[in-house]
Structure formats: C-alpha cells, structure tokens
Amino acid sequence: MTVADLKSIVESLLFISDAPLTLERLCAILEEYEAPDVKAAVARLRDDYADHGRGIRLAEVAGGYQLRSRPENADYIRRLIRGKSFKFSRSALETMAVIAYRQPITRAEVEYLRGVDTGGVLKTLLEKKMIRILGKKDIPGKPLIYGTTREFLEAFSLKDLASLPTLKDIQELAGAFGDAEQAELPLGEPAEAAAEP
Amino acid sequence: MPVDAVQERLFPETDPSVYTVRTESFEGPLDLLLYLIRKNEVDIYNIPIAAITRQYLEYLELMKELNLDIAGEFLVMASTLVQIKSRMLLPVQEEEETEEAEEDPRAELVKRLLEYQRYREASERLSECELLGREVFARKFASAELGEFKPVEAPPEVELFELIEAFRALLVKVPEASFHEVGAEGMTVADRINEILDLLRGKDAVTFERLFTVPLSRDYVIVTFLAILELCKLRMVKLLQANSFGVIWIAPTLLEGDSYEEESGDRGRP
Numbered sequence: 001m002t003v004a005d006l007k008s009i010v011e012s013l014l015f016i017s018d019a020p021l022t023l024e025r026l027c028a029i030l031e032e033y034e035a036p037d038v039k040a041a042v043a044r045l046r047d048d049y050a051d052h053g054r055g056i057r058l059a060e061v062a063g064g065y066q067l068r069s070r071p072e073n074a075d076y077i078r079r080l081i082r083g084k085s086f087k088f089s090r091s092a093l094e095t096m097a098v099i100a101y102r103q104p105i106t107r108a109e110v111e112y113l114r115g116v117d118t119g120g121v122l123k124t125l126l127e128k129k130m131i132r133i134l135g136k137k138d139i140p141g142k143p144l145i146y147g148t149t150r151e152f153l154e155a156f157s158l159k160d161l162a163s164l165p166t167l168k169d170i171q172e173l174a175g176a177f178g179d180a181e182q183a184e185l186p187l188g189e190p191a192e193a194a195a196e197p
Numbered sequence: 198m199p200v201d202a203v204q205e206r207l208f209p210e211t212d213p214s215v216y217t218v219r220t221e222s223f224e225g226p227l228d229l230l231l232y233l234i235r236k237n238e239v240d241i242y243n244i245p246i247a248a249i250t251r252q253y254l255e256y257l258e259l260m261k262e263l264n265l266d267i268a269g270e271f272l273v274m275a276s277t278l279v280q281i282k283s284r285m286l287l288p289v290q291e292e293e294e295t296e297e298a299e300e301d302p303r304a305e306l307v308k309r310l311l312e313y314q315r316y317r318e319a320s321e322r323l324s325e326c327e328l329l330g331r332e333v334f335a336r337k338f339a340s341a342e343l344g345e346f347k348p349v350e351a352p353p354e355v356e357l358f359e360l361i362e363a364f365r366a367l368l369v370k371v372p373e374a375s376f377h378e379v380g381a382e383g384m385t386v387a388d389r390i391n392e393i394l395d396l397l398r399g400k401d402a403v404t405f406e407r408l409f410t411v412p413l414s415r416d417y418v419i420v421t422f423l424a425i426l427e428l429c430k431l432r433m434v435k436l437l438q439a440n441s442f443g444v445i446w447i448a449p450t451l452l453e454g455d456s457y458e459e460e461s462g463d464r465g466r467p
Contacts, residue, residue: 018336059333071332087331088324091224097320113312116225116270156326157333165322167315 006033006041007048014045020064020154062153063160095121096130096152101167103147104134110146122146130155226274227313229256234310241310244303246285250278281306359438363405363445364422371413384417389424394433397449402437405445 013029014021026042027035042065046058059068069077088096095118098110111118125131129151136142148161158164223229233252234241254275260267284302327333396403408421425447428434437446 015336057333066335068329069334071327074332074334077334081334088328090320093320093324094224094317097323098316100323101316101319113309113316114225115227115274115309115313116268155329156323157329158326165319167319 003037003041003044006030006037007045010038010041011045014058014065014067017066020062020066022064025064059157060159061157062150066154068157089121091116091118091121092125092130095125096148099125099131099146100148100152100161100164104137104145105147106137106143106145108143225268226271227310228317229253229271230274230306231310231314231317241307244307246278246282246303250275250282253278277306359445360425360436364418367409367413367418368415371415371418384420386420386423386427389420390428393421393424393428393447394449397434397447400449402446402448405436405447408447 009030010026013026023035023039023042027033027038030038042058046065048054049056049058055070055073056067057070059066061068091114094114095110098113099105102109102113107118107122110122122131126133129149131146131152132149134145134147137145152158153160223232230249230253233249233256234244237245237248237252239245239249257267257271257275260271281302329335393408396408408425409418425434425436429436432450435448435450437448438444439446
C-alpha cells in the first residue's frame, strides 16, 4: 500500500463518518498501519484541502477530525438545505461562556456571575445538548453541577476546551483594591450584609 | 403610511427625541450597570455611585412606564447601589481600621462587574467561532449502518408503557402450563437482580430480550421484570430505546460517564 492509498482511505472514512473521528479511532480501524503514518496522512489530506481552494476543509473539532464545508460558502449551503440561519441568544452565549470556562459549576454560581436568573437558559442548553449535568456538588443542598458537552465543542468548531479563546485576566486588576481574595464565591444575596447596625 | 409621518402630522411641534425609546435590552443589572458606566465614560474603579444610581433608577422607572416586567434582580441591584451609597456617606471610624470595614464599599460590586464583563467578552468571542450550521456544515445523517449496533447517543428513556408492552410480548411466548406443577422455582427478585448485574458487568448495554433467554416460565418472566423495575428504581440501570418499538437496551448507570467517550465504537457488535 502506498502513502497515497492511506490518504484516500482516511478521506473515505472521514467522508462517511457523521461525527468527528479521533485519531485513536482512525488508528483502530486502520490497524494494519502505523499510527504516525495515519497521522501524517490526515495532515496531508488537510493540506490538500487547504491548498487547492476546495469547498471542504478538514477540521479538527472536539478531539477528532471532520470534513466540514468552507465557511465562505455558507450562504449557498443554506439555500440548499433551506435551513434558518440559527443563532444563539445573548443569554445563551453568556451562560455557555461562563459554564465553559468555569466548569464544573452550579446554577447558583452561574447566576451570581451573570447577575440574573438562568434556569430557563440552562434548560434550553441541556435540551440542545450544549451542556450536561456532571453530577452533584458535595455541599448542603447537593446542587447539580454543569459542564459543556462534546456537542458544544463541535458546534463552536473547537478542538478542545483548551482552545477556547483565552479569558482576559482580571486578577491583577481586581487586586487594585487590595482586599482579601475570596476563596469561594459568596452565593445568594450579593449585597454585603456586613454593614454595621 | 409610515408611523413617523403620522406622528409628525399629529404632533408637529414635539421634539422627536421624546419618542425615542431605547430598545436595547439588557441581560441583567450587571449588564445595565456596565452600559451606564461606559456611557458616562467613568472609571470602573472609581464609580460615581450617586450619579450611576440615579441613572439606574431612572432606567427602572422607564422600564416601568413601558410596562416591561422588571425582574427581581434589577431591584436587588438597586437596593445594593443605594446601600453602597449610604455606606460611603458614613464617616470611617478610626477604631474600625483593624476590621475589614475599611474596604471600599464598591469593591465587591466592581469585582462582580469586572468578572461579568470578562465573561461577556468571552461570550462575544465565542459567537465569533465558526458555528456548525451557520458558517460551517458537516455531514449529518442517521445512518442505519453506523448506528445499528448500539443505542444511539442519549436516546430517549423508555416509557413505562413500552416496557409493559415488551413484557406482554414476552408473556405471550410463555407456553401455557397444561398441568398443575407442585413446588416453586425458588427464584427471588434479589437473586435475579444479582444475575442481571453480573450480566451487565463490563458491558455498555444489553438488550431486553437477552434477559429472557432461558426456557421461559411465567414466574421467571415476572421475577425478571420485577428485578428490572427494582434496578430502575435504585437507579442502577437505565432503560434506553433508540426509536419507538425499537429494541430496549438496559445499561448500567455507573458506566455512563466513560462509555460516552467512545459511543461510536464497535464494541457492542453482536
């Protein structure tokens, strides 16, 4: 088998798969090949698509590889599938951002950070499988804790959680007041009740 | 006829700005505060609480006039602002220096605002990602070939009715006893639970039918059925079904977390 064959096999596999294929899975399927060769074939295939102005790109999302259409052609594809151009609402985006960066996180913590009730948004995001319940936090009341899903990574074309856009660091800015760093988020009532009588 | 034209004819002398209603909607009190801070071009570390509070309250008033529902959070923030303002009016007492009371009353609010702003920026950048189904598209189809071996990802959980239907179908298969049998099988629900758990060990899921392989007797079917119900009640197993009238799968719940990683694997191939 030649190198070109392996590349074409990888291409066929990616073409047929309806979800991102991880390198491990590719290697498991292509058991007669060495892992480095498979990896090289994926890289060459990706370059092929990139170099020749093709309408397909080999994207690295959610820890795997997937063939995706070129973003510039989105309008034409929408004509084909007659789909509405869907958009996440601002509250959904905010909630997902908070959860993505702070997971595992409870609803109360999300609400403290956003300053608003988030129950409805969480429900919608759970339904859309953008977030999932990771378990229960071991504090009184045993609140549910949430995290993002693989579908979330796929939807936002992210390779993994580490490739989320970096958060602007505010730690040193917040330190300008020189007050003691809070170890735990003070949940519930945000107003300081420590005022003197 | 355009509304503007009507308005102009009805109220020719009115200042058009009177009628401009800001339609921007705020995600919450923090959002509104950030907006006011930016609009007034004030330093977030040195918020003029009096001015900002006044504008904040004016905004709430406007929302009331527009008959908008004012969420409780907005009111909580209003009282927080007023409280901060009153605390700032209090003279700082010498004796309190040792305590934390010396802290700027605005500190906590500023911290929350900065934190919120940070996530809001993150959410804006998140929305700039290429969104699947908006900028980029990928193959998405329910392929029978790829999905046959396992329950599809996160299938709906089985309704009790479906379970009973499956149970009824099994009972029909049980041959009618033609004579009276003395003695019991000696099979208890607890025994059967252990058997089922053994069967499930190390597997992602087994089919409902798999649990009824031995020559069927009415007792056996009923005990097994009760065992499944008991396991469900204890949340030790989960019943899954990919489509209506499809195969019912029994999956141990403890494995759920890790088994999702390789959902598309072919380990379940019969």
